[in-house]
Amino acid sequence: MATGQALEPSAALGRTRAAGRTRSDRFWQIVILLFLICSASISLFPLYWLFVTAITPASATVKLPPQLIPSNPTLENIVNLIQLSGTGGLRVVGLENVRISRMALWFINTLLLALVSTGIHVVFDTMAGYAFAKRKFPGSNLFFWMILAALMIPGQVTLVPLYLMITQMKLVNTFPGVLLPGLADVIGIFLLKQYIQTMPSELEEAARMDGASEWKTFTNVIVPLAAPAIAVTAIFAFQRYWNSFLWPLVVLQNPDLFTLQVGLSYLYTSEFGTNYGLLMSGAALASIPMIIFFFAFQRYFMQGLRVGAIKG
Amino acid sequence: MTGIARFWHRHKWSYFFIAPGMFFFFVFLGYPVLRAVALAFQRVTLRSSEWVGLKNFIDVFSSQLFRDAMWHTFLYAFFVVAAWILSSLVVAALLQPFPNRVQALFRGAFYLPYVTSIIVISLVWIYIFQPEYGFLNWLLGVFGLPRVLWLQNPNIALWSIILSTIVVVPGTGVVLYSASIGSIPRELYEAAEVEGANAVQKWMRITVPLLKPTTLYLMVIYTIAGFQVFERVYIMTGGGPINRTTTIVQLIYLTAFSDFNFGRASAQALVLFAIIAAFSFVQFRFLSTDVEY
Numbered sequence: 001m002a003t004g005q006a007l008e009p010s011a012a013l014g015r016t017r018a019a020g021r022t023r024s025d026r027f028w029q030i031v032i033l034l035f036l037i038c039s040a041s042i043s044l045f046p047l048y049w050l051f052v053t054a055i056t057p058a059s060a061t062v063k064l065p066p067q068l069i070p071s072n073p074t075l076e077n078i079v080n081l082i083q084l085s086g087t088g089g090l091r092v093v094g095l096e097n098v099r100i101s102r103m104a105l106w107f108i109n110t111l112l113l114a115l116v117s118t119g120i121h122v123v124f125d126t127m128a129g130y131a132f133a134k135r136k137f138p139g140s141n142l143f144f145w146m147i148l149a150a151l152m153i154p155g156q157v158t159l160v161p162l163y164l165m166i167t168q169m170k171l172v173n174t175f176p177g178v179l180l181p182g183l184a185d186v187i188g189i190f191l192l193k194q195y196i197q198t199m200p201s202e203l204e205e206a207a208r209m210d211g212a213s214e215w216k217t218f219t220n221v222i223v224p225l226a227a228p229a230i231a232v233t234a235i236f237a238f239q240r241y242w243n244s245f246l247w248p249l250v251v252l253q254n255p256d257l258f259t260l261q262v263g264l265s266y267l268y269t270s271e272f273g274t275n276y277g278l279l280m281s282g283a284a285l286a287s288i289p290m291i292i293f294f295f296a297f298q299r300y301f302m303q304g305l306r307v308g309a310i311k312g
Numbered sequence: 313m314t315g316i317a318r319f320w321h322r323h324k325w326s327y328f329f330i331a332p333g334m335f336f337f338f339v340f341l342g343y344p345v346l347r348a349v350a351l352a353f354q355r356v357t358l359r360s361s362e363w364v365g366l367k368n369f370i371d372v373f374s375s376q377l378f379r380d381a382m383w384h385t386f387l388y389a390f391f392v393v394a395a396w397i398l399s400s401l402v403v404a405a406l407l408q409p410f411p412n413r414v415q416a417l418f419r420g421a422f423y424l425p426y427v428t429s430i431i432v433i434s435l436v437w438i439y440i441f442q443p444e445y446g447f448l449n450w451l452l453g454v455f456g457l458p459r460v461l462w463l464q465n466p467n468i469a470l471w472s473i474i475l476s477t478i479v480v481v482p483g484t485g486v487v488l489y490s491a492s493i494g495s496i497p498r499e500l501y502e503a504a505e506v507e508g509a510n511a512v513q514k515w516m517r518i519t520v521p522l523l524k525p526t527t528l529y530l531m532v533i534y535t536i537a538g539f540q541v542f543e544r545v546y547i548m549t550g551g552g553p554i555n556r557t558t559t560i561v562q563l564i565y566l567t568a569f570s571d572f573n574f575g576r577a578s579a580q581a582l583v584l585f586a587i588i589a590a591f592s593f594v595q596f597r598f599l600s601t602d603v604e605y
Contacts, residue, residue: 036403127333264431
């Protein structure tokens with residue numbers, strides 16, 4: 001839509017600029033804006049309520065009327081949470097004797113899991129996406145077709161076989177047991193192939209002419225050009241691992257190894273299940289990084305949705 | 313050079329580039345899918361397995377609990393898909409006339425709830441639904457209405473879970489519909505006005521039909537998401553009260569990791585896959601068009 005057409009009555013509602021601005025147009029604009037503000041407020045209310053409850057004294061969370069705007073904001077919930085969630089060893093990096101609060105432990109576990117998974121994904125997916133997009137080799141169509149078919153299979157189908165495999169590999173209750181099966185995700189390969197395919201091949205050929213090795217051509221030409229798509233892939237992978245629940249729930253039994261999401265559901269079933277201030281402060285802690293992440297990379301989130309929507 | 317050496321020399325880099333990704337794909341996705349099909353026809357424990365033919369599927373379909381879980385999942389998916397498509401379409405259309413910056417602000421606001429995990433959002437809803445101190449019952453009280461046992465009443469619990477899903481307008485839908493509406497040529501609307509079309513006619517005859525590809529895509533991904541509902545149920549009700557909110561994925565989870573009946577759980581998962589595939593196929597058949605503009 002062209003700029004400078006501020007608040008033009010909606011084309012979707014059947015008016016155009018040519019119809020002119022009347023008092024009734026102005027009225028409808030305000031009605032529509034109010035409606036949009038209302039529906040956005042309702043959509044955001046659970047998130048708002050999460051943060052408000054997190055900083056409301058626990059005693060006030062079980063009183064009526066609810067404090068829609070916190071009258072005495074406090075950090076007591078988060079302090080209590082860190083003290084009461086128990087302590088555990090920093091097993092995930094092999095430091096079982098370093099004992100810290102479980103809440104902090106879960107945070108570290110989740111961060112490590114998400115970062116390592118995302119890092120591996122970005123490298124492997126870019127390599128494979130490039131090969132499928134730009135290189136001709138026997139089997140490329142067959143392999144890519146298999147990837148497309150796999151995108152349609154719901155994760156629950158492989159849940160039981162993966163659990164049996166992880167059990168046989170003696171990886172139940174370990175960090176690699178959570179991490180490895182997640183690396184089979186192929187959506188990143190698909191997205192990167194779609195993007196790299198649209199890039200011109202001239203630079204790549206020029207690099208080869210200059211005698212650059214295949215690997216150098218990949219790292220110095222392909223990777224910089226595909227950077228926006230790589231960023232999108234990384235952001236969605238990080239979000240997926242940060243928020244994943246079912247697989248970590250199945251693999252992990254030792255509370256010291258839990259991720260934040262599994263830890264939160266564990267807290268809810270513990271004696272703190274009705275301490276809403278405490279629960280919400282934990283939930284807030286689990287969501288703040290993703291919210292910051294979203295504001296920092298909002299543009300990439302929006303782009304990623306559109307890339308995903310273009311079916312290949 | 314022999315044929316093999318030449319082949320290797322020419323293609324080694326291609327295979328090198330796909331090797332790591334394809335390794336994980338085959339080991340942790342390809343093989344488990346084949347294994348899942350085999351498991352569905354076996355009686356499996358952690359130590360042994362034996363072939364039992366169609367027994368698992370017969371058990372699945374003759375189980376009242378599975379039929380209930382299917383019904384709950386259908387209800388959830390139906391209402392969620394309908395509400396999400398409708399609400400994101402209406403919001404995106406209403407956003408259209410506003411300046412880009414206002415639109416971007418709203419798109420961000422509608423997308424924000426979707427960056428946090430469903431576990432976090434479900435915990436908030438537990439508090440909102442809390443019978444004595446919950447926000448919703450307080451709100452009902454303000455209007456002089458009696459309390460509702462949102463998650464404890466067997467006749468209401470499933471509807472409460474559906475409600476918690478549909479009151480939040482889906483950010484993906486708003487973003488994608490906004491992009492598509494923005495690319496509809498204005499001349500179409502102007503031509504319709506010359507013909508004397510009113511607002512409703514333009515909406516029904518131009519906007520909605522031209523958005524069909526986006527609608528199809530959203531319908532397919534929302535249906536898939538709807539059929540896979542798990543976390544909300546697991547946290548908010550655990551399938552209760554008296555199994556009135558059990559869904560298919562939750563039942564798969566219980567069958568596998570509470571009953572340790574791996575064969576039957578695999579059969580349930582394959583049935584879920586078949587249902588999702590059938591729905592996607594039907595949606596493609598009836599909604600796919602070759603809209604161009």
